[in-house]
Amino acid sequence: MFSHQSQLFSQLKFQHSFYRVIIAGLTKEQMEIVITAKKLKKTRHILGIVKGDKPKHYEIFINTLYWGGGLVHAAGWRGRAFTTVSLDYFPDKISNLRQNPLNVITFEFPPSIIYHRDSEGKLLYRYGWDVSVVEALAQAFNFTIVYKEPPPDERWGDKQPNGTWSGMIGQFSRDEGDVGIANLYITNRQGRRNHQDFSTPFGDDKSCYLARVEPPLPHWMSLALPFQTTAWIASMIGLIITGPILYLIARASAKSKYEERHLQSLSYSILYVIGDLLRQPSGSLPLRTSTQIFVVFLGLACMILTIAYTSNLTAFLTVTRHPKGVETIKELYESGKMVFDLNPFFQRYMSGSENRYLRALSERFESIPNYDDIQPKVLDGEGVMIQSKGYLLYVSAHLAIPQGKPRVRLMKECFSPFSIGIVYQYGSPLKHQFDLVISWMFEAGITNRFFIDAISRSQQLKKQEEKMKETVSPETYEEEEEEGGVIPLGIDHLQGIFIILAFGCFVSTSVFFLELALALFLK
Template sequence: MNGSRDEATKLARLLLSVAQREMEGCDLVVAVDDAYADPAIVREVLKLPNPKQVLTVRGLSDLLSVAWVSGRCSGYLMLFGDPAPLIEFGDKHLNKWNYAGRYFFVLPSKLDFQAFADSVKGKKSERLAAAIKSNRTPEWTIYINQLFGSWEVTKVATWWHTAFTTEVRLYPDKLSDLKGVMLKCVTFEWKPSVFYYRSKNGTVLFRYGIDIGVVQTLSNVLNFTVQFEEPPAEEYWGREEQNGSWSGMMGKLARNEVDLGVVDLYVTIIRVNILDYTAPYDSELSCFMARTEPPLPRWQALAFPFQGTTWLAIIIGFVVSGPVLFLLALGSARCGGEKISLQSLPSSWYYSFGIHCNENQTFWPIGESTRIFVVVLWLYSMTLTIAYSTNLMAFLTVSKPPASMETIRELHAAGIEVSGLGKFYGDALASASDPYLKSLAFRFQDYNKDEVIIGKVLRGESVMLQNRPYLEFVAKTRFIDHGVPRLRLMKECFAPFNIAMALQRHSPLKRKFDQVIGWMINGGLIRHFFLNSLRLAASVKAREDEEAEAKGEFQGEQDSLVASQTNDGVIPISLDHLQSIFFIYIVGCVFSAFFFLAEVRMCRQVHKKSG
């Protein structure tokens, strides 16, 4: 240090005081350049019991060798007569810096400290302080940096000879009260996480939802205001481009254009190099949404009460019952007599068919063995008839859905396209350990619009992979046909993800945001935000329905009439419900006409031969 030995002693006492007051128990890094090479300046600091690294800085490369990573608190005493390497370092090698460290600089001027405080590293470091030597008096002026709003460094104390002139805190809490500073938040409408309440002309009046509730609570607790922005149209969360840059929400955060981002944001390792996540405050499954297949035709309803194997057993029983009855009748005829009609195989089958249809027969068998078999056949047929008739009514009035994909293995076997917004889910599928999930990555197609994906899903050309709440909201509110959702969620989902807020990489806000989010979780506020948003969304939907009904009064009256007919819980049987029996009636008439024509033809041939 240029100057007298007395000035070196005063500076040494200042450094020792700062290290003892503010860096007790911390790892210490002492970095000096040639202007402060006098050993007396740091001799007393080096006597402290703290673990230490001491180095001389002559250029930017020397700063790269500093121990920027530590498992506990870290203090940095950095003395530079030439601040150029430090100022240059402030905007380079952004991962080579301890953003949570406690820094105390000795610099030639306030402007030098301001230049570093305005750098990328300076703006994201909460604890920066500097001592500037006065040219005319033996005093050192102490400045600290400011976060957000005003970035100008502030004078907080003066070191005179051997002590501070006033009681001072070099590293105060700068985040508990942000003094109304405006923070920019990027988001977009993504129901049910983020809703937009719009005026009739489409202007956004306010936003609500789980994520918005978290932001507003943070704003109230930490005293800042929020300016919402949106990513460019159709970019949503964004993707990594071929040149390494990011689009959408991620791009705005990576370029430090906004301070935070929220909208159903998954915590994944893919994005950790460009942003920081807060503590997660929710979790969701990623599921597959497919088309609801149209119900089976009602004319097939007569076959629905029994499964295929049951019908096969009934047919076999009927086929066997005729010959058995015929053989028993022949045996009875030899041992004492039996009805002649039962001694014919066609007649025995006809008799058995009547019993299967629960119809009373005009005569009773004579033989005991034949009677026993008919009683057993009657009990068997009566049970079948009751079971069939009671189950038939349910299938006549309720549509039966066809078998559909429900598992990931079935989706793999179907060979259908898997779609999603952006490439995120494609990368997630490719990294899955399950072979069936991994195979879906080769069929994954990313799109920029959810309308395009949903259109393909409705046509049965694709399934959509997205977070479960969004898919449920879409399926239950946007695509309903006569009260039946046209879209459905498969039973087997992909993977759970934590939901968090995104911050700029190395943002100083993370520490305080994590603390407040923990309070919200413990207080049950996240669930409260969710329920409130659903209630508000329901009221908005009801208002829109009322306005739509007012514009179409006739249709509203028709809907009311239909509702009045079904509100009592009784469903009248319509022609649609009974189309199966009419189908059988028509088929029977066609067969009867066919056999009638065949009989007429045979009769004419007989008359020709006899004539």
């Protein structure tokens, strides 16, 4: 008889959070076996009626759910009346969990879950965005958090060839956890909802790319930066044609022998223009009115041009310039860079995208389980890392050098926005009331505050660690700003001057030896 009833219960498809189950005709020992069956162990209310030792005597038991498991005696029937008056046979077992433990499955994934360790690597405590949400739920429902982790390198989990799941999802499918947190995207990818229930969202996130900040341009290039390319071309054209124009105007005049002797030389006219441009005008002035007018406007133009250049050059010499990096998915595809991540989750999304560049990038995807192995590849410019925006913001903040200068950045174009939530066991009775509190926190902006506090706290702890270790060294950054934000110029800033001087010496020496060789040849 009991075997037949056990088979019946195994076939029932209860929605555990909403059903009340009454069972009669079993012994207490049989009842305890039934309530631990997978289909009934998370049912909110089970009431069992067990026949007593005497005729017309019955005992009533209720399940305790999260209050310790098993059955508790609720009342007895003694032929004419209950032994307990006004008993609530279906008490609220969720609002106050009486400090009983709930297994929370998680792993380190900042800023959702951040592990703070001592100098020897021992875990001291956890904090973060998701941790704050669970801690708030623990206060609201009075339960004790017991953290459990999935096996190493399995993290969220993936579907195996035999149909089972690894990682967190596998633990929920085996009823090893009550709540799961780890920046969880609310999605039914690969049938995840068949093994776990998602909460109402408490935040939003999207998939972004983390790329390195390109190394700064050499300071000698600052000489070219004050003008745009078109301005340089226009200036060069003006310089090339102005000398010959001055030469032609002077040659066309025949009234001044002095003017004929100097300005009527093409090389002298060109040097005259260059002298004006370098604010070193010739001591000889043109005598012809037309030539004088041309020279006046030439001097005015050269003055404006040189003032504009020198003023802008001062700024560029004191500011570190970085080349423009990739910002869009199309530019990332065209750059030929690799795409890295901790698991193949994002590769599947990219491969199924309507964006042809995303589909192409999925073919350049490489899954590396350890972030410490991805970081050097990103910093070397070998590729980019794809992950949730929240995680990448945390990484970029922690990869900044002591002066706050970033080493990595988020590309401007992201994709696939997702809602973030926690997960429960499939059909968990916790879901209804937990979701209500989560929605209150989200609507009040508390969960967003949790995210900001997690980033801020991690940065403060990092600064404290750096201060204790005294890790600031000249090799970690290019230069320190002195008080007032003024940077003294060094050899590195002025390297362009020496390059020009060296180039001039080389050209001058080459021409000299060429002239010397021609003179000897003509003799």
